[in-house]
Amino acid sequence: MELGLCNPVVALMCVAAAIAGLPRARAQSSYYDRVLFDNSLTPDRYFYAQADVQGPSTVETIAGRLPVDGEHFHTPPNALRLHWVSNDGGGWQAHIRVNEWRNRLLHFTGDTLTFWCYESEPLSEQNLPRVVLRDAGRTSSYGVDLAPNLTLNDEDHNFTKPLELAPYFSGLRPGRWTRIAIPIRAFHSSTVHVLDPQKIIAVVFSQDKADGAAHTLLIDDISIEDSRQLVVHTVLPAVRDVTATGYERHVEVAWQPLTNTGVRHYLIYRSLDGGPFEPVGIQVPGIRRWEDFLGATDKHAAYKVAAVDRSFHQGPMSAPVSASTHPMTDDELLTMVQQASFLYYWEGGSQVSGMARENIPGNDSIVATGASGFGVMALVVGVDRGFITREQGAERMLKIARFLERADRFHGAWAHFMDGSTGKALPLFGAYDDGADLVETSFMMEGLLTAREYFDRDTTSERELRDRITRLWQGVEWSWFRRDPKNDAIFWHWSPDYAWFIHFRLAGWNEVMITYLDAIASPTHAVPASFYSSGWAGGSSYSQPHKAEGVELKVGEGVGGPLFFTQYSFMGFDPRGLHDKYTNYFDQNRNMATINLKYCERNPAGYAGYGSDDWGITAVDGPGGYVPYEPNPANKYELDDGTIAPTGAISSMPYLPEASMHALKHFYRDNGSELWGPFGFRDAFNQQQDWVANINMGLNQAPMVVMIENYRSGLIWKTFMKNPEIKQALQRIGFQPDPPKE
Numbered sequence: 212m213e214l215g216l217c218n219p220v221v222a223l224m225c226v227a228a229a230i231a232g233l234p235r236a237r238a239q240s241s242y243y244d245r246v247l248f249d250n251s252l253t254p255d256r257y258f259y260a261q262a263d264v265q266g267p268s269t270v271e272t273i274a275g276r277l278p279v280d281g282e283h284f285h286t287p288p289n290a291l292r293l294h295w296v297s298n299d300g301g302g303w304q305a306h307i308r309v310n311e312w313r314n315r316l317l318h319f320t321g322d323t324l325t326f327w328c329y330e331s332e333p334l335s336e337q338n339l340p341r342v343v344l345r346d347a348g349r350t351s352s353y354g355v356d357l358a359p360n361l362t363l364n365d366e367d368h369n370f371t372k373p374l375e376l377a378p379y380f381s382g383l384r385p386g387r388w389t390r391i392a393i394p395i396r397a398f399h400s401s402t403v404h405v406l407d408p409q410k411i412i413a414v415v416f417s418q419d420k421a422d423g424a425a426h427t428l429l430i431d432d433i434s435i436e437d438s439r440q441l442v443v444h445t446v447l448p449a450v451r452d453v454t455a456t457g458y459e460r461h462v463e464v465a466w467q468p469l470t471n472t473g474v475r476h477y478l479i480y481r482s483l484d485g486g487p488f489e490p491v492g493i494q495v496p497g498i499r500r501w502e503d504f505l506g507a508t509d510k511h512a513a514y515k516v517a518a519v520d521r522s523f524h525q526g527p528m529s530a531p532v533s534a535s536t537h538p539m540t541d542d543e544l545l546t547m548v549q550q551a552s553f554l555y556y557w558e559g560g561s562q563v564s565g566m567a568r569e570n571i572p573g574n575d576s577i578v579a580t581g582a583s584g585f586g587v588m589a590l591v592v593g594v595d596r597g598f599i600t601r602e603q604g605a606e607r608m609l610k611i612a613r614f615l616e617r618a619d620r621f622h623g624a625w626a627h628f629m630d631g632s633t634g635k636a637l638p639l640f641g642a643y644d645d646g647a648d649l650v651e652t653s654f655m656m657e658g659l660l661t662a663r664e665y666f667d668r669d670t671t672s673e674r675e676l677r678d679r680i681t682r683l684w685q686g687v688e689w690s691w692f693r694r695d696p697k698n699d700a701i702f703w704h705w706s707p708d709y710a711w712f713i714h715f716r717l718a719g720w721n722e723v724m725i726t727y728l729d730a731i732a733s734p735t736h737a738v739p740a741s742f743y744s745s746g747w748a749g750g751s752s753y754s755q756p757h758k759a760e761g762v763e764l765k766v767g768e769g770v771g772g773p774l775f776f777t778q779y780s781f782m783g784f785d786p787r788g789l790h791d792k793y794t795n796y797f798d799q800n801r802n803m804a805t806i807n808l809k810y811c812e813r814n815p816a817g818y819a820g821y822g823s824d825d826w827g828i829t830a831v832d833g834p835g836g837y838v839p840y841e842p843n844p845a846n847k848y849e850l851d852d853g854t855i856a857p858t859g860a861i862s863s864m865p866y867l868p869e870a871s872m873h874a875l876k877h878f879y880r881d882n883g884s885e886l887w888g889p890f891g892f893r894d895a896f897n898q899q900q901d902w903v904a905n906i907n908m909g910l911n912q913a914p915m916v917v918m919i920e921n922y923r924s925g926l927i928w929k930t931f932m933k934n935p936e937i938k939q940a941l942q943r944i945g946f947q948p949d950p951p952k953e
Contacts, residue, residue, distance in 0.1 A: 242476070242495045243572060244320050245521075247309050247414065248433040249476075249493065251279045251289050252885055252893075252903040258834065259308040260291055268301025268418060270294070274901065277305055283429055285327040285388045285523075286476070287490045290431035293340070297421040304417045306345075307433060312906045313832055314574045314639065317347050317410040319435035324393045324414065329429040333385050338422055341373035343415040344398050346407045369406050371398040373417055388431070390523070392441060411435060432523075440521045445473030447518040447526030455514050457534035458547055460507065460883055464514045465500040466529065475521045477501070480528065482513040488531075493519075494889075495572070499558065504884040511535040541872060545919050546596065548861065548875060551891030553593045555912040556586035557607075559890060561631030564618075565610035567909040569628065571890065577639070578631035581651040581779075582909025587611065587658030588782055588927050589916040591665045595926055605672045608662050612679040615655070621647035621705055623687035623736070625655065643713050646706035649692050650717070653726035656684060657783040657931065664933045689730035690738050700746030701730055701738060718750045720767035724796075725780035732940035740943035743791075754793050760809040760842075762802045765794035770810070770843045771803040774829035774859040775914075777866065782917045783931030789946045801866035807859065808870050810842035810851075818853035820898035823870065824877035827859025831895040831911065834902045853899030857892035862914035864922040891915070 251257040260277035262270040271278055271294035284290040293305055309317065324344065348368040374397060383389045395408045414433055452467035464479055474496050480488040481503060494501045505512065513533040518526040539547070559571050566578035567586040587608065594604035618634025619626060624647035626636035638645035663680040666673040692701040694711055704713040717723050727747040730738045738746075748754065752768045759770045767776075777800035786796035811826035830839035833854040844851050860874035878886055885903045886893050894904040894911055920926050931937065 241320075241472075242497075243315070244318055245434045245436055246432075247319075247411065247435065248291065248307055248326075248431075249286055250284075251291075252905060253279075253901050254281060254289065254884070255279065256901060257291060257307075258900070258902045259310055261306045261308070263304045263306070265302040267298040268303050268421070269296045269298075270303045270305060276901070277307070280429055283329055283331075285329070285431035286478070286493050288492055290327075290329070290429045292427065292429055293416060294425065294427045295340075295418070296423065296425050297418045298423050299421045301421065302418050304343075304415055305340075306413050306415050307430070308413045309411070310905055312573060312904075313570055313837065314577055315572075316574065317412065319409050319411055321435040321437045321440075322395050322408070323436050323438045323441065324395060324398075324411075324433075325390055325436050325441070326414070326433040327388045327390050327431045328380070328383055329388045329431075330383065330385050331427065334380075334383070334426055334428065336377035336380065337420050338424070338426055339376045339380055339419060340416040340428070341375055341419045342393070343371050343373050343401075343417065344395075344406060344408075344411055345370040345413040345415060347410040347412040348404075368412070369400060369402045369404045370415070371406055372401045373419075374398055375419070390441075392436075392438070394438070395435070408435070436521070443473075443520070443522055444524050445471065445520035445522075447471055447474065447520055447524075449527040450477065450516045450518055450529040453514065453516050453529045453532050455512075455532040455534035457536050459539040459544065460536055460880055461502050461504040461887060462510075462512055462514070462534045462536065463500055463502055463889075464516065464532070466516050468496070468499045469518055471518070473520045474518045475523070476519050478517050478519050478525060479503070480515040480517070482531075484511055485513075488513070488515055497575075498571075498889050500554075500889045502887055502889060504887055505536055506884065508536050508538050544875065544879070545872075545923065548879075548891055549592060549596065549916045549919050550598050551887075551889075552912040552915045553589050553596075553598055555890040555907055555909065556589050557593060557599060559907075560586070560607075563632045564614035564629075564634070565607050566614060566629070566631055567913075568631070570894075570906045570908045572906060576630050576632070577628050577637060579628055579651070579909050580625045580648065581627070581654035582913070583611065584651075584655035584658035585779075585782065585913035585917070586909060587655075588661050589913040591661055591930065592916050592920045592926065594665075595920075595924075601666075601668075602672070605666055605670075605676055608666065609672060609676050609679070612659070612676060612683065615683055616679065620686070621707060622691040624649050624652040624692070624705075627651045643706055643709045644704060645708060647692070647704060649689075649701065649703055649705075650723050650726050652687060653723070653729045654779060656687065656729050657725050657780075659683060660934045660937070661783055661927055661931045664930045684733075685735040687729075687733065688736040689733045690736045692730075693738060693742075700742060700749060701726070717746060719747045719753055720776065721772060722776050722779040723747070725784060728780075728784060728937065728940055728944075731943060732934075732936040734936055740940070740945075743944045748791075748793060760806045760813070762805050762809065764802055764806075765799060767799075767803075770806050770841055771799075773839050773841045774804065774807055774827065774856075774863060775910075776800075777803050778858075778862045778914045778918060779910075782914060782921070783927055784937075785921075785925070785928035785932050787928070788949050789941070790949055791944060791946050795949060797866070800863075804863040804866040804870075807842050807863075808867065811855075816844060816851065816853070818851075818899045820855065821853070824873045824881075825855060825898075826870070826874060827856050827861070827863070828854070829856050829859035831856040831858075831908070832904060832906065833895060834897055834900050852897065854895050854897045856895045856911065857886065858894075858911040858915050861892070862918040864919050868922055 256273040256276040279289040280292040476493045479492045481491045482488045515528040566583040569579040619636040627648035628637040703715040811821040814821040864871040890907045896903045
């Protein structure tokens with residue numbers, strides 16, 4: 212979601228009709244249509260579990276969040292720990308929220324609240340807490356309310372009356388895990404609105420009896436289940452084709468997914484140095500790999516994998532496999548990061564279209580046009596690095612090109628988001644965003660033009676691919692988006708129903724330089740080359756040389772903006788050795804990265820972690836939702852709050868290779884247990900708030916693949932710049948070679 216030049220109010224606009232119009236059948240995997248909590252990425256506390264305490268009662272918390280227990284759990288690696296003392300005159304409430312990510316539509320399909328409990332010492336019935344359910348009420352643009360804290364008095368939420376747990380805890384025995392099942396119909400609304408069981412956003416435990424004694428209850432695997440499935444035992448086969456691959460600090464375990472729809476999750480067992488096999492992690496259906504971060508080299512481990520059904524019955528274990536961690540060179544670490552990030556697009560892409568999903572986990576129906584364009588460039592790198600064969604790459608590219616031909620187009624441009632099966636436009640940013648998104652289209656063309664030049668062999672598939680890309684390229688009516696012949700710039704959006712209602716003129720400095728380059732380069736519907744100056748560089752603040760953190764910027768304002776400004780347009784466009792009348796953009800981008808680094812080293816707000824090895828401030832989903840972060844606490848919309856994105860520093864590799872490599876090693880070696888997942892580095896983290904993003908994003912994984920490759924070989928830069936239309940456009944704009952350096 213690139214919003215570098217959007218009014219934040221307009222950019223985050225979302226209406227209920229747009230959300231409700233999304234496809235329901237594939238809204239999310241069945242796993243996330245049931246699960247409210249399974250595990251915490253952070254090992255000490257769970258970010259989405261908040262405790263409110265009124266003295267003299269007490270509840271154990273870490274910075275206001277419930278702690279997690281890594282010794283006793285129902286599914287590894289941890290469970291929530293609820294430890295309290297209820298005293299007369301006091302009270303407490305522990306809110307366990309649904310795990311949040313963009314475009315998650317709350318659509319719980321069951322009729323029964325279930326969770327697993329463990330007590331080391333018996334709890335009497337009168338000392339059990341009570342439980343309340345809350346629904347989302349008025350939803351936000353992400354489908355859930357992203358407020359980081361909840362209280363029972365929050366507006367715009369419906370909640371139930373506290374329910375006594377004693378009738379449902381009769382089977383609980385000390386020292387073992389027991390599943391508690393409570394029919395949703397047993398809860399009664401406490402507000403004027405009826406609770407919506409499909410939109411449950413939190414389960415709240417609260418004080419019942421003030422006995423002045425300490426009590427502990429472990430809670431795990433909270434879900435909303437179909438009561439008919441609770442007693443169904445699905446016979447599952449053994450998981451096959453399990454492999455283990457050792458890297459420097461982690462081992463990757465992969466397997467052949469089962470086609471059985473009764474699989475709830477996969478359970479991974481590990482044996483260290485010949486010891487017993489112990490459960491260490493789970494993986495959801497749809498992802499066929501799991502990362503075991505061992506934290507050091509020369510560690511040897513063996514693994515087994517088993518499938519588990521929805522009633523938590525485990526199938527047979529696989530045959531064991533083993534691997535060892537080992538030292539890796541810088542070059543090998545770069546390849547490791549590229550390959551893991553590449554898999555986001557190769558294994559995580561839409562099965563029908565081949566396009567990139569907006570985020571994983573996320574809404575399985577949504578594919579993103581811009582992220583898919585970036586993914587095309589990542590696929591090219593994957594072929595060149597041998598991650599897949601050239602034939603596989605061409606086949607996937609043909610699937611994408613054929614899908615784009617039949618997808619909704621508006622004067623040749625695609626929507627920001629589409630249904631990955633039908634190609635229908637999805638207006639996620641509001642009713643008025645139901646048509647063309649020219650910026651996303653330009654990102655897609657950046658990728659397609661790269662692929663057209665790369666797949667240059669005289670084979671049937673590669674000839675077909677080049678022809679299809681050329682037709683798509685010629686079909687984009689860039690000149691239409693000037694709106695009026697009198698205008699000297701192009702506009703971002705057009706809707707078949709609302710025309711130019713989103714009246715947003717494209718002007719820099721930001722991420723849309725590639726939009727102007729594509730529009731000027733078009734062989735069929737070009738805009739005048741003068742638009743580069745009057746549109747892209749036409750703002751009054753575009754060229755105002757100044758310094759930030761002691762570093763000069765020739766264009767832009769303040770600190771220059773989020774780091775994605777230096778990446779999105781420059782994944783294909785090679786800024787080296789060229790300049791326009793304003794600046795050399797390689798220097799501009801390197802200076803912006805330097806400002807970002809220096810700001811984190813200076814760390815004016817004193818955020819945990821910030822330093823020479825912990826930097827990379829850019830647009831990501833932070834602890835409270837999407838923010839186009841920049842290293843500038845004075846900007847209220849891009850406020851720095853301690854959130855770092857690995858893609859920010861790592862995708863700066865061509866500009867600051869030593870600092871980027873330093874950050875990569877720190878993210879992996881020091882924070883890998885939390886940050887490293889099946890698609891490489893997770894989207895973002897915030898050590899100040901002890902928060903780690905549970906998603907990867909299509910817009911952020913590909914830049915790491917591509918910009919590392921541009922640093923290593925210049926592959927994507929060289930390939931994109933081979934397009935004759937791009938060469939001619941740069942000449943018409945007036946780009947000149949830099950003078951020789953003395």
